[in-house]
Amino acid sequence: MRELVFLSPGKLEWRDVAEPELQQAGDAIVRPVAATTCDLDRLIVRGEAPFAGPFAIGHECVAEVVEVGEGVTRFRRGDLVVVNWHISCAHCDHCTGGRPNACRSHPPGAMYGLPGLGDWGGTFSDLLRVVQADFALTPVPEGVDPALVASAADNLPFGWEFTVPHLEQSPGADVLVMGGCGSIALYAVMFASAAGASRVQYHDTDRSRLVIAESFGAHAVEGPPPRRAGEFPIIIDASADQAALLCALRSVAPEGIVSSVGGHFGDVALPLFEMYRRGVRFYTGRGRGGPNVAAALAWVADGRVNPAPVISCIAPFDEAPSVVAEASLKPVLIRPRTMKTPPAR
Ligand SMILES: [Zn+2]
Ligand SMILES: [Zn+2]
Secondary structure (H helix, E strand, O other), X not given: OEEXXXXXXXXXXXXEOOOOOOOOOOOEEEEEEEEEOOHHHHHHHOOOOOOOOOEEOOOEEEEEEEEEOOOOOOOOOOOEEEEOOXXXXXXXXXXXXXXXXXXXXXXXXXXXXOOOOOOOOOOOEOOEEEOOHHHHEEEOOOOOOHHHHOOOOOHHHHHHHOOHHHHHHOOOOOXXXXXXXXXXXXXXXXXXXXXXXXXXXXXXXXXXXXXXHHHOXXXXXXXXXXXXXXXXXXEEEOOOOHXXXXXXXXXXXXXXXXXXXXXXXXXXXXXXXXXXXXXXXXXXXXXOOHHHHHHHHHHHHOOOOOOHHHOOEEEEHHHHHHHHHOOOOOEEEEOOOOOOOOOOO
């Protein structure tokens, strides 16, 4: 079967590899039908992240279930599913505690589509083995276009994670989003607006992303990050830019929350005394993934949000090498389903 391999910045190719097989009773084999790039993949393809090829790239997809092990009870052949980006055992204290992104039973960080974290393959491939499928898969709601939610494993629920739960704690709070890295910032704007933020302020230097943020209801500010952007109880740094991260940390309201998606690969000197005096809750990490997928999908399914403006292009799956190499905002590679939807249970 084919697997998309990242070779070096701007260079990707299909490679022939052995088809994955069921190895444990809880496994499933799935066939991606809509796959897209994570913001981290964009940085990798542009040569702006410290990951050297060759390796199978991609960890965001919607897939159809091709085969399930005898221990899988929630899914059947033909089901349309979102595949968690992280590999999880479903049983350790992190998996049962809502942190399956930090599963203890696999090598730290185990996931699809990055080097050195296990040989799991990537989502731009003909087939993918899913470990603990009942835990790792989420059904795509009836009637939702797979292309629209190709990002529902990672970046889309990441945008939800940074906004909706915080706005439930602080209804109507103002939200600051430092953009620059890609889609997560825009998803955060989308969810924050829909979740009732009084004001969503979005900073970026890229005109096309500013326009998308405005379409989601943000007050868009064009240009390099200022030293301080105001005072906000909820802030998201999805900039991959040190100056923007520092702006985020200086713009937080007393005891507010700053969440950073990363993309900062070196050391950063933080204004810790300023942060201490004000009180800051700072999160940086890969996001919890699986536990937020169904919630993010529900917002799309009932129309509270529409992530379509973030999609930069929809192209045939076969064209993945050239389309992914372009590193556009959110390219979605699609192909028709080959299996009939199973009859309702
Ligand atoms: Zn990712
Ligand atoms: Zn686990």
